[in-house]
Amino acid sequence: MNVLQGVVIASLSGFCYVRTDDEVADAVESLECKPRGKVKSADRIIVGDRVAVTRIDEKTGIIEKIYPRKNQLLRPVIANVDQVVIVMAIKNPDLNLYLADRFLLQAETQHLDVLVCLNKCDLAAPKEVKAAARHFEAAGYRVLATEAVHNVGQRRLRALLAGRISVVAGPSGAGKSALLNMVEPGFGLRTGSISEKIGRGKHTTRHTSLHALKAGGFVADTPGFTQLDIVGVSAVDLASYFREFAGMADQCRFRGCVHVSEPNCAIKAAVADGTIRSERYEHYTHFYQELIDQEKRRFH
Numbered sequence: 159m160n161v162l163q164g165v166v167i168a169s170l171s172g173f174c175y176v177r178t179d180d181e182v183a184d185a186v187e188s189l190e191c192k193p194r195g196k197v198k199s200a201d202r203i204i205v206g207d208r209v210a211v212t213r214i215d216e217k218t219g220i221i222e223k224i225y226p227r228k229n230q231l232l233r234p235v236i237a238n239v240d241q242v243v244i245v246m247a248i249k250n251p252d253l254n255l256y257l258a259d260r261f262l263l264q265a266e267t268q269h270l271d272v273l274v275c276l277n278k279c280d281l282a283a284p285k286e287v288k289a290a291a292r293h294f295e296a297a298g299y300r301v302l303a304t305e306a307v308h309n310v311g312q313r314r315l316r317a318l319l320a321g322r323i324s325v326v327a328g329p330s331g332a333g334k335s336a337l338l339n340m341v342e343p344g345f346g347l348r349t350g351s352i353s354e355k356i357g358r359g360k361h362t363t364r365h366t367s368l369h370a371l372k373a374g375g376f377v378a379d380t381p382g383f384t385q386l387d388i389v390g391v392s393a394v395d396l397a398s399y400f401r402e403f404a405g406m407a408d409q410c411r412f413r414g415c416v417h418v419s420e421p422n423c424a425i426k427a428a429v430a431d432g433t434i435r436s437e438r439y440e441h442y443t444h445f446y447q448e449l450i451d452q453e454k455r456r457f458h
C-alpha cells in the first residue's frame with residue numbers, strides 16, 4: 159500500500175484536505191481525506207496536523223495516523239505552528255506599540271518564534287521606520303521593513319517563511335494579506351481598505367486553512383490570535399514573557415519581585431538608564447494590572 163506523509167491544510171464538513179510531502183511545488187492539489195474509524199475516535203484532526211495517508215485514487219485518501227503535535231493554537235485552531243509574523247503598518251493604520259506588545263505577549267505565551275514586519279514603509283520617512291524598528295529590536299525581536307505593494311522585503315520574507323508553518327497576526331489593514339501575496343503572487347488573497355472590509359465579511363464564514371509555499375512550508379491566511387485577551391498567564395509570571403527583562407530579573411533585591419512598586423528593582427533601574435525602553439515597561443505595567451484585575455474577578 160502506498161502510505162504518504164503530509165500536512166492537513168484545511169478541514170471542512172467532515173473532510174480533511176491533506177497536502178502530501180511529495181506534492182510538486184507548483185501543484186495546488188490536495189487529497190480529500192476521511193480518517194479511518196479508529197483514528198477518528200482517538201483525536202480530532204485539525205489544520206496543521208502531520209498525518210500518514212493511504213492514497214485511494216488521484217484525489218482522495220484515508221488518514222491512517224496523526225503524529226504527535228508540537229503545539230496547538232486555540233484561536234485560530236491550528237497545530238504545529240513554528241512562528242508568528244506580526245505585521246504592523248507604520249502608517250494607515252498608525253503604528254500602535256501597545257497593540258504590538260500585546261501581540262508579542264501572545265506569541266511568547268504560546269512559545270512561538272516571532273518575526274515583526276514593519277509594513278507600509280513607503281508612507282513614512284526612513285528615520286521614523288528606524289525608530290519604530292528599535293522598539294522591537296531592543297526587546298530582542300527580528301524586524302523586517304517591508305512595502306507589500308512595492309515588493310520591498312520580498313526575498314527576505316520568502317526566506318524566513320520557507321519550510322515552516324507560519325501564522326500572520328496584526329491589526330486589520332496592516333497589510334497581512336498583501337504581504338502574503340507579495341511572497342506568493344499565486345495566492346491571490348483579497349486585500350482592501352478597512353471601509354471595504356466592513357461592507358463584506360459579515361456573511362462569509364472564515365475557515366482556517368494553510369497555503370503551501372513554493373519554497374516549502376505553509377502560511378495561515380487567518381489572522382493569528384483572533385482573541386486578544388491575555389490567557390494562561392499569571393501576573394507574577396508576566397515578566398518572563400518580556401524577553402529583555404529575562405536576564406535582569408534575578409538581580410532584583412527581592413525574590414519574586416514583580417517590578418512594580420518594590421525598591422531596588424533591577425528592571426526599574428534598567429528602565430531609568432535606558433537599557434529597557436520605557437514604552438515596553440509601561441506596557442508591562444498595564445498588562446500586569448489587567449492580569450491582577452482578572453485574578454481578583456476570578457477569586458471574588
Ligand SMILES: Nc1nc2c(ncn2[C@@H]2O[C@H](COP(=O)(O)OP(=O)(O)O)[C@@H](O)[C@H]2O)c(=O)[nH]1
Binds near residue numbers: 304305307332333351
Ligand atoms: N502604501 C502601502 N499600502 C499597502 C502596503 N501593504 C498593503 N497596503 C494596502 O493596505 C490595505 C490593506 O491591506 P491588506 O493586505 O488587506 O491588510 P490586512 O487586513 O492586514 O490583510 C490594502 O489597500 C493594501 O493595498 C504597503 O506596503 N504600502
Ligand SMILES: [Mg+2]
Binds near residue numbers: 335
Ligand atoms: Mg487580510
Ligand SMILES: [Zn+2]
Binds near residue numbers: 410422423424425
Ligand atoms: Zn524587580
